[in-house]
Amino acid sequence: MVKLIFENAQGSRQIVDARVGDNIMFTAVSNGIAEVVGECGGAAMCATCHVYLSPELAEIADPKQEIETEMLDCAAAEVTDFSRLGCQVQITAEMEGMVVHLPESQV
Numbered sequence: 578m579v580k581l582i583f584e585n586a587q588g589s590r591q592i593v594d595a596r597v598g599d600n601i602m603f604t605a606v607s608n609g610i611a612e613v614v615g616e617c618g619g620a621a622m623c624a625t626c627h628v629y630l631s632p633e634l635a636e637i638a639d640p641k642q643e644i645e646t647e648m649l650d651c652a653a654a655e656v657t658d659f660s661r662l663g664c665q666v667q668i669t670a671e672m673e674g675m676v677v678h679l680p681e682s683q684v
């Protein structure tokens with residue numbers, strides 16, 4: 578388990594226990610993070626799991642695949658260089674204590 582910090586658009590933080598090997602969307606939804614929906618269940622088909630990785634997290638996360646970049650075009654909130662589909666980012670032990678920023682809304 579590692580600690581992941583979810584920070585909402587207002588700056589409120591929630592620290593959750595995340596299992597190595599799970600993805601960010603699953604971890605957020607299982608911990609009641611309302612800003613992450615995960616409508617398609619993690620198939621990279623909905624973009625309702627859009628999150629912004631902190632720079633240090635973005636540096637160690639698996640690179641974005643083309644399908645993810647395409648699906649992010651459908652995200653409701655602004656897409657930045659740090660935007661990812663939470664379902665496509667696997668949690669690793671190196672992510673201990675890192676921050677995931679949440680968009681204001683997924684709709």
Ligand code: FES
Pocket residue numbers: 602614615616617618619620621622623624625626648662663664665
């Ligand atoms: S849960 Fe649908 S794209 Fe991630």
